[in-house]
Amino acid sequence: MAEPALLLTVVETWRDVRAARARLEKRDRLARLFASLPAPEDLRLAALYLSGELGRPPLGVGGALAGEALAATPPGTAGPPPTLQDVDATFAALGQVAGAGANARRAELLVGLLTRATPPEREFVVGLVLGELRQGALGSLVLDALARALEAPGPALRRAVMLSGSLGDVVLAVRREGHQALDRFQLTPLVPVEPMLASTAGALDEALTALGGAAAAEWKLDGIRVQVHRKGDDVRVFTRSLRDVTDGTAGLVALARALPVDSVVLDGEAVGHVDEGGPLAFQDLMSRFQTGDAESGLGVRFFDVLSLEGAPFVDRPDRERRAALEDLLPSGLVIPRRLVTDPAGVQAALDEALAHGHEGLVLKALDAPYAAGRRGANWRKLKLATTVDLVILGAEWGHGRRSGWLSNLHLGARDPDDPGRFVMVGKTFKGLTDAMLRELTEALPPLATEQTGHVVLVRPERVVEIAFEGVQRSSRYPGGVALRFARVKRFRPDKRPADATTLDALRASAG
DNA sequence: CTATAGTGCGCC
DNA sequence: CTTCCGT
DNA sequence: ACGGAAGGCGCACTATAG
DSSP states (O other), rough: OOOOOOOEEEEEEHHHHHOOOOOHHHHHHHHHHHHHHOOOHHHHHHHHTTTOOOOOSOSOHHHHHHHHHEEEHSSSSSOOOBBHHHHHHHHHHHHHHOOOHHHHHHHHHHHHHHHHHHHHHHHHHHHHTTTOOOOOOOOOHHHHHHHHHHHHHHHHHHHHHHHHTTTHHHHHHHHHHHHHGGGOOOOTTTOOOOOOOEEEEEEEHHHHHTTSOOOOEEOSSSSSEEEEEEEETEEEOOOOTOOOOOOOOHHHHHHTTSSSSSSEEEEEEEEEEOTTTOOOOHHHHHHOOOOOOTTTEEEEEEEEEETTTTOOOOOOOOOHHHHHHHHHHOGGBBBBEEESSSSHHHEEEEEHHTTTOOEEEEEETTTOOOTOOOOEEEEEEEOOOOEEEEEEEEEEEOOOGEEEETEHHHHHEEOOTTTTOOOEEEEEEETHHHHHHHHHHHHSSSGGGEEEEEEEEEEEEOOEEEESSSSEEEEESSSSEESSSSSEEEETOOGGGGSSBBBBHEEEEEE
């Protein structure tokens, strides 16, 4: 019987992978580790951890508690070196903790593990728990490495993981039975599948040509992605991250049970009821979703069928899946779609979607299969971004890849009542190129008025053009509104702060 | 005991 | 969810 | 094609002030 694998072996690989810059080298180092772990359970944990997954429900440990535990851990290393199984056992115990004194108990469990660990092991465990491994390789590269180590075909392995939604299960099966076991992982009703994702369309006509000149244009709803499974009377509802939300979505469950089928898997978007006023604001939808207040107006529009009456549909072309969807469901439950063959058609569909208060369109290739877990070119989302000129009120020193650079801008709109004043409406680190980071890091410090921690506040002098997806109610910002998905388009040295968009105009610019 | 603050989490 | 960049 | 740099919201839960 082999010795149980030590955490240290995984941590050494993690350091090597992090140090390696080339992806192939990262993959090979991972593969070497995986090949050296004969015990299926050890291999499963190593694969999960190096993918940044815990293999357990959430632990209730975040930055605050982890920091507390680190501070409370004595400097030296004491006790037997932890095995992977020890780490898993600690995670399991953490998941059980609840009630009064929970945080003290969590800290105690974590300190117990960290005390036995060497400094690099501590760093790894904390990074894993916080989701900050930063090794430049997660699920995808780990899959490639597993394929090598297990001598399994990469695409089949990936497909099994996507269709079963469980890396751990697949790893166990292949280590035990060889890669023939992969055939077993087919799409199964009641077992969630990684959802297919859409990539961003550039220009309107360019998206259409990329899809071959003709595409289906569907409304893009601002809701919550749901996957609804039914087999007999059993119904399960899953979110985009495959979390089971069956309890709390009673309306969806009832709806699925009423369908004239025995077995089906549907993909769609949960939304607020679409009355004359248009769709429910995302914030309010989220509130209903989280309180399980689902009966009071949680609706759904489906846009795909992944399985029907026991037959997998994922490999069938889009147009066949759509036809099956329309056969099965009343039209009120299906996302509106139209065929577009030229830019004018796309524009018309987009106008219509926006007029109904939706985000935009998803353009889909008519002959494409359902590529579970992939952000393929066969689905392209098209949204209209609003643009606004805001003033930089501050910036934050970046972490990791952006350490040493000023990033994460604080953005202000002009106060309509007080000409010299600006009201903060959000932050953004997106859209900044390296050149822009360089420029900010040079230009902002001379304007600094205050520096607290990693935040630098500056005199409101520089104007930036900001694109965003809408404004939302905010309790955090003084103006009562915050930008959603703000990103920098370009600097506007030609504009003065007095030219910046006012808070009122910002409120008006998006619903 | 209730009111509020802090934390973790999972949506977009 | 978002964008850009290096591998 | 992937991974990482971080936004902001609202909830549930625990901790803490009064």
